[in-house]
Amino acid sequence: MTTESDSAIEAASDTLIALSHSIHAEPELAFGEHRSAAKIVEVLRDTGFEVRTGVADLPTAFDARYGSGELVLAFCAEYDALPGIGHACGHNIIAAAAVGAGIGLAALADELGVTVRVIGTPAEETGGGKVLMLERGEFDGVGAALMVHPGPFDITGATSLALADIAVSYVGREAHASAAPEYGRNAADAATVAQVAIGLMRQHLIPGQQIHGIVSDGGAAPNIVPGHSEMLYYLRATTAGLLDDLRERAGHCFEAGALAAGCTHSIRTVSPTYTELTPDPWLVQAYREEIIGLGRAPLPVEEEGFRPLGSTDMGNVTNVLPGIHPVIGLDSGGAVTHQEAFAAACITESADRALLDGARALTATAARVAVDPGQRARLLEGAGRR
Incomplete structure (x- = not known):
């Protein structure tokens, strides 16, 4: 089933890599990501998505949709940078992987009976864009929300800490x-x-x-x-x-x-x-199997809890609806997130592979949940209650 989606992602690979590098070259801070959001929206519109901008009363937030199936599956894009050190958290990769996953799943939308959404969520580093968008109804009706975050190694069931700023x-x-x-x-x-x-x-x-x-x-x-x-x-x-x-x-x-x-x-x-991440176990396992199939070696499950990922407003999303926030590994030369060397690593060949692998794994995970009768019913029931 995923052959068609893999082909769609492969066909868009140059565009996705260019998008990642372009966002990286012009880092923008929370709620000021005007150029970054516009670049992402342009790619989505060019690939057939209907896009609303300025959603949830946030000028740099957007909602892109493709298809009309009853099950709504969303990929979250982040694109804000850090002051002084730019994209040292790799949000350029997050954004491009979300777009790639959206393109991949859109190729299967009719077959799977899904509506694909790519939700542009500003201000993750500070500002809580996803929290505001949750409160203002932008995640209403979503069956599951998925995204990947770059890091020095692969973590499937990534956890995070609750945060007061x-x-x-x-x-x-x-x-x-x-x-x-x-x-x-x-x-x-x-x-x-x-x-x-x-x-x-x-x-x-x-x-x-x-x-x-x-x-x-x-x-x-x-x-x-x-x-x-x-x-x-x-x-x-x-x-x-x-x-x-x-x-x-x-x-x-x-x-x-x-x-x-x-x-x-x-x-x-x-x-x-920000609340702590509570990743959905079924989606985590499906994603884990997919990245292993891509030749990746994620951390053993028993070690995942010892490496919390700071804090993220995606935690709030996963406490309201099923979702995952795995880490996709890249060769950072020993650097960790929020270091200048990690920012430099986020536009390397390894980083480009990470964004494409992340897009493929997210797409395949979404396709698997859509065709599993029990899981599809679970997501539809949960979305109907929200």
Whole structure:
């Protein structure tokens, strides 16, 4: 059955590789991926998809559809980059693989009785584009959502951590740091005390909890007592419940900084909370068999849980409907995601193979679930409830 889809992906391979490289060459940050989204939409329209842009009130989100079958299967495309280091998370590969999978499954749409969707989801690195699109109904009626993410090796049942993305602001009082320091209340000191408290708390974190951050505003000049400071922090945990626990404990550390320095403080949410990935077991196993058939050697199943993939808003999707977020391996020369060397590796021959293999494996997985009577009924029933 997949011969026709493989042929479609092979015929589009030059276009898909060119798309990946073009997105990589012009990295754009969260909610500002205008050129990247336009490039993807152009390819999809050229291959027969009907595309709506600016969906869910997000200018760089889109929804591309092909076919009219009752079972709706979606491939998620990401295309935002990281500040300073560009596509060091390989979202150019994610986008091109999603387009390739869409093209591959479209070749089988009538035969399988499916509607194929490629959903353009901006702002994964920060901003939670998928969370917003879920809340605004863009995933309604979808039976399953699939995507692949590049990494140094193949992981089929990839997991992730729940994430809270916050900004902590302190307000004190400016004063001359030499002539009248007693009149000041140092907001940068508040941030320092909070960081020390967090550092001490780390020893007592529950396994799976993480906290890390930066000082984004520490003052304007050495001779001015800082009247304002800000820290950006990520709080992570293996489950949403453990994340709530960490949020409460970290909150006490942030409050301690304010109390010690005589400042006030506030905490705001930067991005919607990301929940942990809960990949669908049937889809994971089908995908695993497909990539092994392509000559890949994924991590043993028993090792997968020891390598969580940071955090992703795809976790929110997989907690609402069946989905997978496997890692497709490429030769990164020892580099890992969010390193400049990994960004460079994402336009190599190995990366190009990864995007094509990812597209083939996603297509084959989607085709398998569509023709399995029990699984098809499960997905249709779930989609009907949403």
